[in-house]
Amino acid sequence: MLGVQSLGPVITRRVAEDEEPMSATTPTSRCPRTVDRAAMDLERDAWVVLLSVTGLGPVSFGALLAAFGSARAVLAAASAPAGPARLLQALADAAASPDGDPAAVFDACASAETEAGLPPSGFPTPRRRQSIGADLATRICEAAVGGAGEVERVRALGLTAITLEEPEYPARLREVELPPPLLYLRGSADALSARNAVAVVGTRWPTDKGRLIAGWIGSAIARAGAVVVSGLAVGIDGAAHAAVVGEGGQTVAVLGGGHARLFPKAHERLADAIVAAGGAVVSELPPDTSPSRGTFPRRNRLVSGLSDATVVVEAGCRSGALITAGWALEQGRECFLVPGPFDSPASAGCHAFLRSFPGQARLVSGIAELLEDLDLGGGAGSGVAVARGPGAPKNGPSTRQTQPGGRPSPSVPGAGRAAVLASLGPVERALAQELLLGPATADQLALRTSLAGAAVLSALTLLELRGLATGAYGRYLPSGRLAAWSDGPGSRLSE
Amino acid sequence: MAPGLPGFTIVGLADTALQEARERVRGAIRNSGYEYPPRRITVNLAPAELRKSGASLDLAIALGILVGSEQVSANGRWAVLGELSLGGELRSMPGLLPMVAALGRRTVKRIVVPLDGLAEARLACDVDVVAAATLAEAAVLLRESRRGRARVQPPRVELAADGLGERVGSDRGWGIGVASEMGPDLAEVRGQLEARRALELALAGGHSMVMIGPPGSGKTLLARTVPGLLPALDDQEARIATIIASVSGSEPLTDLVRARPFRSPHHTISYAGMVGGGPLLSPGEVTRANDGVLFLDELPEYDRATLEALRQPMEDGEVAISRVGRAAVFPSRFQLIAAMNPCPCGHAGEGDGRCRCQPGIVDRYTARVSGPLRDRIDIWVHMPRVEPAEYVLSGAHEGSDRVAARVVEARRRQMLRSGRVNSRLSGRALRGACALGQAEQAHAVRLAEMDGWSARGIERLLRVARTAADLEGVERVAETHLDEAARFRSPTGRCLGFAVAG
Numbered sequence A: 001m002l003g004v005q006s007l008g009p010v011i012t013r014r015v016a017e018d019e020e021p022m023s024a025t026t027p028t029s030r031c032p033r034t035v036d037r038a039a040m041d042l043e044r045d046a047w048v049v050l051l052s053v054t055g056l057g058p059v060s061f062g063a064l065l066a067a068f069g070s071a072r073a074v075l076a077a078a079s080a081p082a083g084p085a086r087l088l089q090a091l092a093d094a095a096a097s098p099d100g101d102p103a104a105v106f107d108a109c110a111s112a113e114t115e116a117g118l119p120p121s122g123f124p125t126p127r128r129r130q131s132i133g134a135d136l137a138t139r140i141c142e143a144a145v146g147g148a149g150e151v152e153r154v155r156a157l158g159l160t161a162i163t164l165e166e167p168e169y170p171a172r173l174r175e176v177e178l179p180p181p182l183l184y185l186r187g188s189a190d191a192l193s194a195r196n197a198v199a200v201v202g203t204r205w206p207t208d209k210g211r212l213i214a215g216w217i218g219s220a221i222a223r224a225g226a227v228v229v230s231g232l233a234v235g236i237d238g239a240a241h242a243a244v245v246g247e248g249g250q251t252v253a254v255l256g257g258g259h260a261r262l263f264p265k266a267h268e269r270l271a272d273a274i275v276a277a278g279g280a281v282v283s284e285l286p287p288d289t290s291p292s293r294g295t296f297p298r299r300n301r302l303v304s305g306l307s308d309a310t311v312v313v314e315a316g317c318r319s320g321a322l323i324t325a326g327w328a329l330e331q332g333r334e335c336f337l338v339p340g341p342f343d344s345p346a347s348a349g350c351h352a353f354l355r356s357f358p359g360q361a362r363l364v365s366g367i368a369e370l371l372e373d374l375d376l377g378g379g380a381g382s383g384v385a386v387a388r389g390p391g392a393p394k395n396g397p398s399t400r401q402t403q404p405g406g407r408p409s410p411s412v413p414g415a416g417r418a419a420v421l422a423s424l425g426p427v428e429r430a431l432a433q434e435l436l437l438g439p440a441t442a443d444q445l446a447l448r449t450s451l452a453g454a455a456v457l458s459a460l461t462l463l464e465l466r467g468l469a470t471g472a473y474g475r476y477l478p479s480g481r482l483a484a485w486s487d488g489p490g491s492r493l494s495e
Numbered sequence B: 001m002a003p004g005l006p007g008f009t010i011v012g013l014a015d016t017a018l019q020e021a022r023e024r025v026r027g028a029i030r031n032s033g034y035e036y037p038p039r040r041i042t043v044n045l046a047p048a049e050l051r052k053s054g055a056s057l058d059l060a061i062a063l064g065i066l067v068g069s070e071q072v073s074a075n076g077r078w079a080v081l082g083e084l085s086l087g088g089e090l091r092s093m094p095g096l097l098p099m100v101a102a103l104g105r106r107t108v109k110r111i112v113v114p115l116d117g118l119a120e121a122r123l124a125c126d127v128d129v130v131a132a133a134t135l136a137e138a139a140v141l142l143r144e145s146r147r148g149r150a151r152v153q154p155p156r157v158e159l160a161a162d163g164l165g166e167r168v169g170s171d172r173g174w175g176i177g178v179a180s181e182m183g184p185d186l187a188e189v190r191g192q193l194e195a196r197r198a199l200e201l202a203l204a205g206g207h208s209m210v211m212i213g214p215p216g217s218g219k220t221l222l223a224r225t226v227p228g229l230l231p232a233l234d235d236q237e238a239r240i241a242t243i244i245a246s247v248s249g250s251e252p253l254t255d256l257v258r259a260r261p262f263r264s265p266h267h268t269i270s271y272a273g274m275v276g277g278g279p280l281l282s283p284g285e286v287t288r289a290n291d292g293v294l295f296l297d298e299l300p301e302y303d304r305a306t307l308e309a310l311r312q313p314m315e316d317g318e319v320a321i322s323r324v325g326r327a328a329v330f331p332s333r334f335q336l337i338a339a340m341n342p343c344p345c346g347h348a349g350e351g352d353g354r355c356r357c358q359p360g361i362v363d364r365y366t367a368r369v370s371g372p373l374r375d376r377i378d379i380w381v382h383m384p385r386v387e388p389a390e391y392v393l394s395g396a397h398e399g400s401d402r403v404a405a406r407v408v409e410a411r412r413r414q415m416l417r418s419g420r421v422n423s424r425l426s427g428r429a430l431r432g433a434c435a436l437g438q439a440e441q442a443h444a445v446r447l448a449e450m451d452g453w454s455a456r457g458i459e460r461l462l463r464v465a466r467t468a469a470d471l472e473g474v475e476r477v478a479e480t481h482l483d484e485a486a487r488f489r490s491p492t493g494r495c496l497g498f499a500v501a502g
């Protein structure tokens, strides 16, 4: 029955809306169970099967668990002759019980969007609810018969499923309202439960400068020993992930779809690199779920939920990154926004958010200041607990002491860049220094360094081949060790 | 010609244009002061199994009727070519030059051609060509053979040529030097250091090239400098170009074609317009750009099938086209130069967050340039927008003349070494031409692995590196040349991928 307890907040979501989320008050009820490992595996498989059923969201899943005691029991009941009727009854009972809001049960069935915990656009009529419930019961029964395939699929893709009942489930995420019952994981589970985790998110259409800053923040956080969480999107997300990978650090990418439908395709290699560097790629959706309009906001709630704080680098007025920032505040986490020029469309959302949430949303005034505010600044890589805003829930006792592994010992800030610059020839160094000031075209570099065109082109080639510069659309950005944040000597930016 | 009800039949697989000849012939005969015989006329076109088309036989049919009805007498063995109007005027038609040359080979030494096609016909050697402006004049020429020739004596541009290029030629010597018809000078292009270099490499080695940049970055202007950067056609190339121009031209030629072709068809061009075909089996743009440049602006806007169709001509250097019952093979050794926006909105990569194209859409946009065609493009270069401030600050750029001189010299090296430009090298010939040392070989493999290239990708790298070495005037391909070739590699997975994220 522990499973039911842990889903308590799920079932009481609607009634608890005005109060403190129940999750915040009952962390102690969740101690790791000492259950037979094999039984646990079977139960986990049952969760995988059940949660692959279209329309079965956390709410109705919680109702079924409460009625039958375990996912395996649900499946056993569904395989029995009277299966559909019993399931339907259980769903209806849950709806009618004094603890449950009838709407909550059925609106969870309505669509993927409403499952996301977003405000439903409208409750279905009673008759419609009845038919949804019946359809759902039928689908569950079908899954109970043919569900082994889904478990096999998860295994074949090399994914690990982690249920809300297991100690591996990240504690930070357990605390949020309506936590996803199941996580599909590729890579290291440690990364999800690292002592410190910071989300770095932003627009998919950043400016070059925004991209650069995202890289700085990502590398600075990684060097301070914390995990960077983001959404694997192109733009800011990708820049942050890549910077962490460049530092050999751990980063967590939360997908907007299933693992087998990795989006965007252009980031497949980045996802591989994240896993190879000891990080994780995670999704709450069954592997073959296509990403859609509704799944991205849902993903954002996980990004903030997996992190102690969220940093938005650049966001336009309607950027999804602002949704992540909103979730962070709602989940009682800290939220930081990087300001930009007030006339930059890519920063308009950050400014609007800062104005809308004075006293809650915080300003990033520099990398060092950000690390300090995150309480990551102290001894480099000391991993001091992340500061929390007033009223924010305290982290429950971690189910396991995670020691982020596979990360090189943090280097002295700035030493990397200085060493890189010192290793370059005079022409390459001149170009590298220019690039550190901001992205530039070959023509701009030639103009600013007064070097001959041919010399600029061959030096750029060298920098690119050494991984110190990246060309995109004819503009060059510092990359690799040159892109990492540095406040030490050798950086003209720190002058 | 037979007694009986008046009639006019053409037998022997004639097309519609030929069937209409009866109207033109009848009108022309009547309007030239002759009588149209009130008899049954049958025109037999041989060989019977070959489909004949067009209006080039008008004059022959009309004169045949006049001779047959004994209104005109012919003196000796003649060939006549020309299209008639109802009023009896003679007009030239596409393909006059190769027809004259072919007749010359069949030892027909006296040929009547329309006056407006005389200069073109005289580009053929060893043939006595006389011109007539009307049907009546042609009839007179037939009767008074020798006198007619003396009447028209335009300057002749010709030369005894070997092989088929064949009976078309000129004695103007080797065409190394710069073609006369030039676009803007390179000095007029602002900035674009990388694209200038890419273009120089492309022209020096005959490499196909794609320029990617937002609107207004100067892609089209840069492309228009190409004619001023290429050497003129040599004799053999000029002969072929002249024949192609004759076959596809609407205007009669006056001189050998010496300028290297630069064709820039609009993206609305039809499939047949691009590869050739149509009722007359006309050469398409790939043939008209033979030995020259085919410039495609807004590359992804072209019809997909049309772009796909470029592959084979690019690979084989010739294109086979066919229509019911007929087929032709035309040369198509063109160099592809293309331009495209980086994404549908055109602003990707400007770094100001203006581009709002979804990554999927950008992928699909570039994917319109399909993989196999992409594989055949040796050089990719980005052209970022040039800020107005840079206009002012940037110093004087190198002019076309100096770049053209380097291009000519690099091409000369290639012709001496392998008898062809580097872009046409592959396999062992390519490896032999590059003569890589062990270190360089290992370096090439490393470069190729970085992007997960196919074998084709490595060949592409070697070809461009070979050209870089030729521009520098050195025989051995060094690591720096390979590095430069790698710089202009395909942007697939580069602009949109991991690299950008980092």
Ligand SMILES: [Zn+2]
Pocket: B343, B344, B345, B346, B347, B348, B355, B356, B357
């Ligand atoms: Zn765009």
